[in-house]
Amino acid sequence: MARPRDQALARKGRGATFDPPNRFAPTRRASVDDGWWQEAVPERLATEVAEERARSALAWNRSPDLPFDRSLNPYRGCEHGCIYCYARPSHAYWDLSPGLDFETRLIARHGLVERLEEELAQPRYACRPINLAGNTDAYQPLEAERGTTRRVLALLLDCRHPVTLVTKGALVLRDLDLLEALAERRLVRVMVSLTSLDATLKRVLEPRAAAPGTRLRVIERLSEAGVPTGSLISPVIPGLTDHELERLLSASREAGARDAGWMLLRLPREVAPLFEDWLRHHYPERAARVMSLIRQCRGGRDHDARFGHRMRGQGVFAELLDQRFRQAHRRLAFPGLPPLDTEGFRPPRRQGELFD
Template sequence: MSTNRHRDAMVRKGRGATFDPRNRFAPTVSEAVDDGWWQEAVPERLATEVRDERTRSALSWNTSPDLPFDRSLNPYRGCEHGCIYCYARPSHAYWDLSPGLDFETRLIARTGLVERLEEELGKPGYVCRPIALSGNTDCYQPLEAERRTTRAILELLLACRHPVSIVTKSALVLRDLDLLRDLAGHRLVRVMVSLTSLDSDLKRTLEPRAASPGARLRAIGTLAEAGVPVGTLVAPVIPGLTDHEMERLLGAAREAGADWAGWTLLRLPREVAPLFEAWLEAHYPERAAKVMSLIRQCRGGLDYDPRFGHRMRGQGVFADLLEQRFRAACRRLGLNAPATSEAMRLDTTAFRPPRAQGDLFD
């Protein structure tokens, strides 16, 4: 799909999406038509808007065999990092917003989240297993610097001795180094810092408001020095665009202090596919056809294959080669050793539920 199909497509500095696809749940569709009367210029910069949403439930649950966790926690809906490939973009349609520019400019902050989490952890019969923080959007996106919801969550989990795993591409994680160090002392935390590319120019358009590659590597180093179990996710690997960097990314993460690594293939569910293809046409038109061809070779001829067992890794010769390269690099670098896997294992036996609502910190 070429960007010329979208009349409002525009590259905006600091934003990933070039247009807003329609909300698939909307009962009606509006289309702007230039009749010569409307003269106001389309703004090149879009401000970030935040609205509050009172939280009714804290934890999200899943039974996916592709995921290493069964519960997750997301302080925010939408993500200002603006990563064009983000698989979470389609979820914004549930809030009457577009998965395109709305996803990165019209954010929702979940208020009362810590109180709801405290209630849920204190329910009779609650079984402690690690909570995945940032299961959908980054818990350390720029909004966290102001709202500090993630920090409050970590304070609660530390008090309850509840394990947590964190995935982020933000250097803001270092703000909470004191809590992460304490959690690590009880084997209650592991942090995965995702890396996509070491090319700063590519990163600026691919992940416009995420931390630079250098900042992420420094975060890995600081966490490792503090004794916090830390690894990296080479995610997503984009065929024809970033796949050639896999070995260099793993080497840089290992040198910084990472002991564990994983990878995932680019996923293009629902609206992400046309958004990503429009981004390619806008920023890398000479590569667009090749990149989409390789993606489809890994997805059975489609933009995306949602089947369990296939959606994270793909299939076919190219996907198999990526897996072989990843394993070979990890062996050479000493990543994912058995001892490391044991060190990354979190303790669920020390959990102590809140005594009652509101008196956890009394």
């Protein structure tokens, strides 16, 4: 007997196994097998894209844990489908589920470049690096069709505005011409996210992201082109990927990464039950130990949102991870990323202006 779509089921090419309810919805729905259900559950789910007219471009934060105070997200949701993605809960704001909806029901932000141009032209705007994207991957598959990220980069280059990028998508190489031009003016840094060198694990952990070897080649190509590039070992998953920490750092350094960072797995809100169900489906023999180690790093809980703790965790295991990272980072002698230029910024010309 087939099961309803919202019942837990691992689907090929998708990370989440079910759709947890929208936490803002006034009602809850539960699936019950009464013996009459006839509709077959699809093994594959198509990607749907809705349009949103952007009312603003930049998102601002005051988090002491982040190296930037502003970011820009061309899309909502992410087709890469990483089961651990901390951004999944944000999909509830759009009356969608943080589960399968997050990776199959995407939102493209129409008019975003125009809103960014308006905001950069404001008289009181103070130039600081913009992080692209932060709550999604700017180089997910949808970008190949829409091209919003490329238009954003072109505007920032024209304005001499610095930008930082974090991605696990090989599509970033499409924009190598813009990234080279930005790098020549000290206006860009790219961080390539690495989670595991195990291609089998990657296929279920990050089903539609670039393969591990491809991401290393991205680091190599960007570095050879003179684009300051680093690696972000994130997330480190205790009991599942933590044993690869040193190998990931070595592989990224060999590929040309100039610096590296790391972050511990975060399981905010709906991400915790999604991740635990994913473990039971794909790694049932490890599930109990992985969740136990995570809770040891989070004060006995699935998640700790406190500043100063959410990125690194606490306790013996978390401290050991940090020591391992620091020792490997020092041994590999990463030269570091150059500072970005914020002094050369020139605001875009507003409508009616005829001269620079």
